[in-house]
Amino acid sequence: MAEATERVVAPGADDLERAAEAALRPRRLDEFVGQRVVRDQLSLVLDAAVGRGATPDHVLLSGPPGLGKTTLAMIIAAELATSLRVTSGPAIQHAGDLAAVLSSLEEGEVLFIDEIHRLARPAEELLYVAMEDFRVDVVVGKGAGASAIPLSLPPFTVVGATTRAGLLPAPLRDRFGFTGHLDFYSDDELERVLVRSAGLLGVELGADAASEIASRSRGTPRIANRLLRRVRDWAQVRGDGRLDIAAARAALEVYEVDALGLDRLDRAVLRALCTRFGGGPVGLTTLAVTVGEEPETVETVAEPFLVREGLMGRTPRGRVATPAAWAHLGLTPPPLPGQLDL
Numbered sequence: 001m002a003e004a005t006e007r008v009v010a011p012g013a014d015d016l017e018r019a020a021e022a023a024l025r026p027r028r029l030d031e032f033v034g035q036r037v038v039r040d041q042l043s044l045v046l047d048a049a050v051g052r053g054a055t056p057d058h059v060l061l062s063g064p065p066g067l068g069k070t071t072l073a074m075i076i077a078a079e080l081a082t083s084l085r086v087t088s089g090p091a092i093q094h095a096g097d098l099a100a101v102l103s104s105l106e107e108g109e110v111l112f113i114d115e116i117h118r119l120a121r122p123a124e125e126l127l128y129v130a131m132e133d134f135r136v137d138v139v140v141g142k143g144a145g146a147s148a149i150p151l152s153l154p155p156f157t158v159v160g161a162t163t164r165a166g167l168l169p170a171p172l173r174d175r176f177g178f179t180g181h182l183d184f185y186s187d188d189e190l191e192r193v194l195v196r197s198a199g200l201l202g203v204e205l206g207a208d209a210a211s212e213i214a215s216r217s218r219g220t221p222r223i224a225n226r227l228l229r230r231v232r233d234w235a236q237v238r239g240d241g242r243l244d245i246a247a248a249r250a251a252l253e254v255y256e257v258d259a260l261g262l263d264r265l266d267r268a269v270l271r272a273l274c275t276r277f278g279g280g281p282v283g284l285t286t287l288a289v290t291v292g293e294e295p296e297t298v299e300t301v302a303e304p305f306l307v308r309e310g311l312m313g314r315t316p317r318g319r320v321a322t323p324a325a326w327a328h329l330g331l332t333p334p335p336l337p338g339q340l341d342l
């Protein structure tokens with residue numbers, strides 16, 4: 001994802017970053033911070049399956065990027081003492097690609113399908129049957145002479161991850177015996193993620209620095225870990241090596257991440273909305289042109305967090321700034337019509 005390399009607060013990650021993340025991933029369920037409800041439910045599903053000596057139900061994990069879906073898939077395989085096979089919706093172009101993956105699975109393995117909502121329809125249909133009946137129909141020949149040879153599969157567990165559970169067709173959703181929804185993390189939980197990561201990186205992180213970084217991490221462990229690495233760089237190059245509150249503030253200033261976790265683009269959008277359009281409503285395209293970005297970038301990169309933070313609203317007539325947006329930018333909103341001093 002290009003966005004990830006450009007923005008220190010992007011929720012997604014590219015391959016290079018995923019490699020840096022690998023060292024910080026919790027390996028077992030009891031190391032996984034937060035998400036108490038999902039963790040608790042999942043531990044019951046897994047312990048029961050292990051106790052019965054059977055493979056657990058298929059698991060669907062949904063939630064925004066960077067909250068730990070891939071990490072949980074790895075943990076599930078580790079807790080079941082089996083291996084994890086990884087693929088994704090976009091990587092499977094044809095049903096045959098999925099049939100090849102499924103027919104190579106060994107008994108009890110976990111198959112992780114990231115972005116499962118992006119599977120093509122024929123692959124989806126093949127997956128229902130495989131999940132329910134542990135069977136794939138291998139098509140031999142073409143046209144009128146084609147025939148399907150059923151191939152039975154050993155029992156296995158699918159872990160599907162999606163940022164858009166609503167896009168999964170009901171028949172596929174129904175094949176998952178357990179669905180866990182991951183929510184944004186509280187600041188306290190992010191502090192615990194940061195303290196754990198600092199320990200693994202071998203750096204000392206002050207309690208107030210952890211709290212400062214957590215509060216700017218947009219509820220997302222991936223962003224927290226990324227900001228921690230930037231603060232570590234700053235401390236090493238410009239500071240005395242200590243990750244204290246001064247280092248945290250100075251590094252986050254360099255990366256233009258403010259107290260709420262907004263970056264330059266987020267603030268540019270809000271500022272344009274307030275100062276150029278009197279707080280709106282204004283159409284997305286006009287707003288995007290004003291900040292020199294594509295409408296899609298504003299809509300997918302800046303807007304979700306601004307709306308979530310209650311800084312921007314979406315109305316049928318366009319985007320509006322909320323009172324919190326004016327306050328955050330240190331600006332005074334125009335008086336409401338009834339308050340005009342005529």
Ligand SMILES: Nc1ncnc2c1ncn2[C@@H]1O[C@H](COP(=O)(O)OP(=O)(O)OP(=O)(O)O)[C@@H](O)[C@H]1O
Nearest residue numbers: 021024025032033065066067068069070071221222
């Ligand atoms: N609960 C957690 N405790 C500690 N670290 C976490 C937790 N959740 C996520 N992380 C860390 O955040 C990073 C991103 O997590 P992960 O790759 O699992 O997210 P994801 O939801 O799969 O994201 P994507 O949808 O982009 O693939 C990892 O380095 C992981 O170590």
